[in-house]
């Protein structure tokens with residue numbers, strides 16, 4: 001079943017068309033990988049799934065974008081409610097200048113969870129899921145900005161998980177991580193897909209091959225090919241896809 | 251071989267010198283400049299120390315005639331009566347009351363306005379507001395004081411049905427008017443300087459715009475906002491004349507905002523001309539100056555402390 005279905009999506013930054021006629025279904029409780037060269041519109045596409053592009057001046061969006069049959073660009077859609085269901089981890093780690101604890105508790109607090117006990121539980125659970133708990137459990141009240149880049153990224157993942165979203169959008173979540181942390185995050189993603197629908201942007205072909213079920217290949221704002229990951233990596237239909245996944249691109 | 255030697259020489263002209271010995275000419279120039287800057291720096295320290303010493307010596311002379319206890323705790327400031335009394339309490343109370351009032355008025359308005367300008371207002375409204383604020387800060391403070399006498403004092407008198415509109419409240423409103431442009435501009439800068447990632451992160455977590463402002467942006471910009479408030483109020487309080495024009499200047503401890511009050515600065519400015527040099531009154535005004543200096547130093551230290559803490563929490 002499709003969790004998100006996109007039909008004929010066109011996106012413009014002013015006059016520049018960043019996405020062209022994107023048609024793509026994102027399956028529920030699967031990992032969908034978005035691959036493609038830099039600047040091809042992966043982040044832009046990802047950000048249109050939770051309407052983060054609304055924040056940029058001069059963005060125009062046309063087309064159908066449905067989350068479980070509900071058009072998310074309809075006038076009467078509550079963006080706040082949408083973003084609670086569709087969480088996001090950004091390309092650059094962006095923790096708040098608050099304590100580690102407060103970073104993770106931020107989302108739940110907005111839901112109205114107030115008791116210390118509940119928050120403690122959520123914080124611990126989320127940090128454990130993001131493979132960060134052991135490193136920070138003794139300094140939860142310290143500033144998150146004192147963490148290393150990779151730790152910050154895992155904190156951002158924990159922060160997104162704390163909201164228990166249905167869909168998790170991840171923009172190159174492991175690009176700042178060492179191989180060990182990367183492996184942990186990949187394990188986590190595989191674990192998470194039991195409950196969540198995951199869309200992940202990655203530049204690593206091996207990563208896409210390892211963890212994703214579906215793969216979409218983007219090029220210059222278009223989706224060249226979307227299929228099961230196995231097909232994309234073994235029997236791509238398009239020559240350009242083949243060149244890209246085998247590293248002969250360019 | 252010879253060729254290589256030549257190449258080295260030509261290269262030498264264009265890139266760095268290869269030997270590591272000090273160049274006399276170069277280091278001499280460095281030495282002189284260093285000394286000049288040192289002298290300039292030390293001069294300002296010396297000047298400040300001399301001023302401070304002079305203030306201290308002249309002010310402390312007061313205590314040959316008046317006891318420290320009377321100066322600090324007596325409730326009366328009657329320097330030119332037959333039986334002169336030099337109690338600084340009413341002046342300190344006046345200054346504190348007017349400052350506190352100004353903070354109460356200007357902080358919510360100023361910070362609210364900065365938030366509105368930087369986060370909420372559509373671009374055109376933003377432009378218009380910025381121009382208005384610029385204009386407000388360009389009004390000479392004496393002109394504001396004049397308007398304060400004619401318009402503000404009248405308004406205060408009528409709205410609170412008082413016999414006189416020259417009250418501490420009038421002074422507070424005027425000071426906050428003068429402080430507002432600084433508070434707004436600097437707070438706005440502080441909020442604008444925040445990385446857009448904070449905003450995005452918060453909104454992506456399903457926070458509303460308002461929750462984002464209150465829970466992320468304002469705390470993250472808090473050190474800048476506190477600095478803005480300190481600067482704004484500090485500058486406005488320095489406008490002795492303007493405050494003097496509208497507060498009535500009765501030297502008694504004000505019990506509400508709606509009575510006349512007199513500040514330390516206004517007292518010094520108004521009375522210094524009438525004193526006998528090296529008389530008790532003259533010394534008393536210097537002693538008031540010392541108290542004022544101590545209070546501003548204290549406030550600056552507290553502000554530094556708060557700023558440092560806010561910075562540490564941020565990083």
Ligand SMILES: Nc1ncnc2c1ncn2[C@@H]1O[C@H](COP(=O)(O)OP(=O)(O)OP(=O)(O)O)[C@@H](O)[C@H]1O
Pocket residue numbers: 013016018037038039040041042043044045056091
């Ligand atoms: N805010 C913006 N305003 C104007 N153009 C933008 C903006 N953001 C992105 N673009 C343009 O849109 C195109 C797609 O950008 P996007 O960030 O989606 O690429 P990407 O596939 O995520 O690249 P990368 O792999 O480097 O992250 C690029 O050409 C980029 O220059």
Ligand SMILES: [Mg+2]
Pocket residue numbers: 042043044091171
């Ligand atoms: Mg990107």
